[in-house]
Amino acid sequence: MHGLPGRGRRLAEQAARLDVAYVEAPLLGTKEPAVAGTLNVLTASPRQEVREEVRPVLEAVGTRTVWLDEAGQPSSLKLAYNAWVLATVEGIAESLTLADALGVDPHLVIDGSGLNSPYVQSKGPKMLDDDLDTPSFPLEAAAKDAGLITDTARAAGLHLGIAEVVRESLRRAADDGLGRADVAATYRMSRQAAS
Template sequence: MSGANRTPSFGQGGRGRPVVAVLGTGTMGEAMGRNIAAAGLGLRAWNRNRAAAEPLANSGAEVCDTPAEACRGADVVVTALSNEKVVADVMDQAHDGLAGHPVWVQTCTVSPDGGRRLAEQAARLDVAYVEAPLLGTKEPAVAGTLTVLAASPQKEAREEVRPVLEAVAARTVWLDEVGQPSSLKLAYNAWVLTTVEGIAESLTLAETLGVDPHLVIDVIDGSGLNSPYVQNKGPKMIDDDLDAPSFPLEAAAKDAGLITNTARAAGLHLGIAEVVSERLHLAADDGLGRADVAATYRMPRRAASGSEERR
């Protein structure tokens, strides 16, 4: 029976209790896997480096050697991988395990066109497709309080994936068409990355002008522009506590490139986003890719030091 036309069954997990395959158990995939298992759903896990998936065995997961093995018998397949190409390649590898026509929930941040290309791949694989990029980083992923932006060509897929999304997220925002969740995710990330770079530059300016950068955070606190994000990232920048990533800088640089390239394709020039993308890519090239996105703070600080030396 076609994955696009079947009715929910969840035969192995009982109706409403799907068996879930998680492909990719990095920071986000592992956290989602643990919450899926904690919700009482069946869990199968695969990662290219098997050692990264092994800890999920402690949560009751069956750790598998191939994507196809992980998907075999699953009702829902969740991909939590690094980019569109990797997602597409892994799902092609999973082909032989998709005979049960699971619903594919694709959580990686891709371009709107990338989301539509993956939906076309799902049709070729004869599985239902849910585009579902995530808002949130490591901490909300661990807490199960992510926000999911979702759309599907198959309306019945919403109910099929509901137990999975409820396990990993506090909120799901359903949109009308595939491509729209990725568009909204890029708009959201444009704000996030602009905020990070804005904090970094404000702190660097204060420090360079001889003002304690802690005072910048203090005067923002209680103002109309304050946010938990500022109060979290600002002190970490000042204390240089940036090597344990909530959101890796290399992933932020990838997303920044998606933002600027997608905007250009739409005939839009985003001046701030272009600068932020350039700064993040420079930071990644400078060896900061595995640090937190807030490690962009190290780049303007180095530039300031270099300017001082040239005087």
């Protein structure tokens, strides 16, 4: 029982001993979906009857609730999602930097390509416009999450190569003073390395 998933299981066990309902419900999304009440909610509770009781609260903050079977699973799923998000941000940054360094318009990387996902469309233009100082997801929070991802993976006997590289990249960016910028500010680090 390591990391966030282990904490969720321990809290569920303690709640059961105290005969208290426990709901684990980490949220997926950044500042904009939080303000709009359109987050994704990853949820589990050992007590099935609790689902209906908490449904109005979950619907107030999110548009999608994913119910999982056991405590610890919502936090595990959030770590998996965040691993993808952080790898994607780093990939966008490096792809844009490479295109620019090779004399190709970096807008072509994100405009109309097979990489056209909502997340790419959200972060790519911000990188190209250097609109990174008002964070949706602060880089320092992303660096913390990268540490949780890699630490939890290691505790499970895994070595996630990309996640390890992303963790180091985010740590360097935070150490370089970008911690309060958006996670997409990792692009600035890629561009500095290309100079």
